Amino acid sequence: MKLGVIGTGPIGTSLARTFSAGGHEVQVANSRGPETVDALVLEFGARAVTAQDAVRDKDVIILSVPFVRIPDLAILFASVPAETVVIDTSNYFPQLGGPVDAVEGGQVESLWAAEQLGRPVVKAWNAALAGTLQTRGVPAGSPGRIALPVAADTDDARHLGMHLVDESGFDPYDAGMLADSWRQQPMTPAYCTELTLEELQPALAAADRSQAPQDRDRQMSRFAALTTMPTLDEAVELNRSLHR
Structure with missing residues (x-):
């Protein structure tokens, strides 16, 4: 499969490495140019390219950019065929990128992202x-395999996203339509709490x-008050503790 990854932060880097190691043809781009892509991203065969090349002739494009940067990519996607599946991995944190009025007013994050790009997206990872x-x-x-929504x-796009989540090492869960994807937004019970497939469905259902x-805002304040960087286990436990 031909995959493009836009963004070389921790999530984009992890997915580029996973899928290139798995034999996919992966091209990676960031906002600073291909010469700035770290060698770690390319270790298993991914290629650093321009953003224009990363979206050209791809089966799937994975967006791993800050949420508020998504509107900047609309021009880039104007020529991408409708059949290309676009997967958005971002989350909205107003403390990090500033407020987005539509989301503050209640619009679902992934629906806002799709609206900015002018095309459907899949919400995953x-x-x-x-x-x-x-x-x-x-x-x-x-x-104990961790599950992700x-x-x-569309069924086809969702099933392709689920296939790739499975390939990346996690049980995929069919979370339905984008309008319901607020159930996997920060800081719902399903968000970054490392649940199994059996645990994930009731967690999504319990979202308020x-x-x-x-x-979300309370948790950001808690993390900001920490004097040392939490371990992965500590971060997951802090997220789980919100819902007890």
Whole structure:
């Protein structure tokens, strides 16, 4: 499969490495140019290219850029064929990128992203910490395998997203339409809490749309108050503790 990855932060880097190691043809781009892409990203055969090349003739394009940067990519996607699947991994944190009025007013994050790009998106890998993606993917059927939700407005796009989530080492869960993807936004019970497939469905069902932004802001304050960087296990436990 031909994959383009836009963004070389921790999530983009992890996915580029995973899929190139798995035999996919992966091209990677960032906002600073191909010469700035770290060798770690390219270790298993991914190629650093311009953003224009990263979206050209691809089966799937993975967006791993800050949420507020998504509108900047609309021109880039204007010539991308409708059949190309675009997967958005981003999350909205107003403390990091500033407020987005539509989302503050209640619009679902992934619907806002699709609106900015002028095309449908799949929402996947947003509900996992970078450390989870980097270190805790395991083969299908492994006991305790972590599950991740995948939402999209067409069955074909959702199933392709689920296939890639499975390839990346996690059990995919069909989370339905984009309009329901608020259930996997920060800081809902399914967000970055490392749940199994059996645990994920009730966590998604338990999400409270009005409470989630308050929990997100409260959790950001808790993390900001820490004097040392939490370990992955500590970060997951902090997220789980919001819902007890």
